[in-house]
Amino acid sequence: MNIPAETRFRHEAFLYSGWAEFVSGMVPFIKGGIDAGEPVLVVESPEKIRLLREALGQDGESVMFADMAQVGANPARIIPAWRDFVTRHGTENQRVRGIGEPIWNGRTADELVECQRHESLLNVAFWQGQPWWLICPYDVEHLDPAVIDEARRSHEFVSGGSASAQSTNFRGVEACGACFDVPFPAPKAGSRKLSFEADSLLELRGGVIRFATSSGLSAARATELVTAVNEVATNSILHGGGRGTLRMWRDAGNLVCEVRDAGRYDLPLADRAKPGPGLRESRGLWLANHLCDLVQIRTFDNGTVVRLHMRVDPRHHLRVVPS
């Protein structure tokens, strides 16, 4: 596969240290897009958006900005947002540019691993589509070196300073879409467990509601959680051997519901493909991703495990900005 980079999706990690380096790297990229008549969307923290706006001056007026903490609180919502931007503003002949920083110092361990999965899946989602250029800034000063190493595996290109090069560590598109089987941390002690099949979905929902409300989740959020758990359990019944096991526990300010079944989930983008109007299209995981703060899907040799996370206090989800 040797398509020139200009005529396809270019996914590039930009390694920076300090805000000055961030601005001096990103401003020419944005201006280059403006000069080429390419629509530009920047999904960043409000602080970095302010810096870029100041540096761009009037040039910045045609640039679109969005807050990554809102768009990508659950990283599985980021690919649909990019797809929306690319299809609205770009075509085969109209390239577009994006900047998106999904990983910052302050992401929880669970969020981080899902952000890294997201970075890999971006290649799968866009490599065959129309040409566009996405730069993902990585803050080398505040991120663990292992996070930077993973960025070199999930991005085909890596840049820093003024140099940009093909990443020799890129794992390739096929490996990016392979079943995700990174092990989960063990459930917290005191987790509740219940088995379910079709006839016990009603009891399953009752169990989730009691757990959620007794853990301090608001009635509205408890309803959203039970709606998501019910859909994932329904997938187990329809595609995962007809039955499954639910475990629920509290982890700091987080509620976790884990659904385990004997099925095999090998459609890497099924949870982040916006459903069309078709009646038979699957919508359960899409719904879960839009109701829950985080959805983690793993396929192991012995089945599929889905973990749904809900913050008890959603204010805790505000990003922590490194000073």
Add this chain to the structure above:
Amino acid sequence: MYADKHLLVTRTATPPGLRFAGEIDLTNSEAVMQGLKVALPDGGGDHHLDLSAVSFCDISGIRALIEVATELEDGRRLLLHGLPAQLQTVMRVTGWSDMPNLSICNCGARAV
């Protein structure tokens, strides 16, 4: 008209239609769809469904309503009354809140 361990469907006179009370999920959504196709009378006019007492409805339940609506003759609609917040959320997120022949009515009227 229909009853199982967590759903009761009864006829309403004004407006003419059906009232749902309870929960719709994978176990009864097929029955809901088949029942609706049989119960909705032929002829002109809209069909009214009072969903105000539906405490839970999953994607398969909404799919059943949409499937019934799409099979209606031209010009006829399935009017959903008293849609609970949970149902509205599922319909909005799944992209099913704007379907032909299916209307969400916020008139506030209660079926009797």
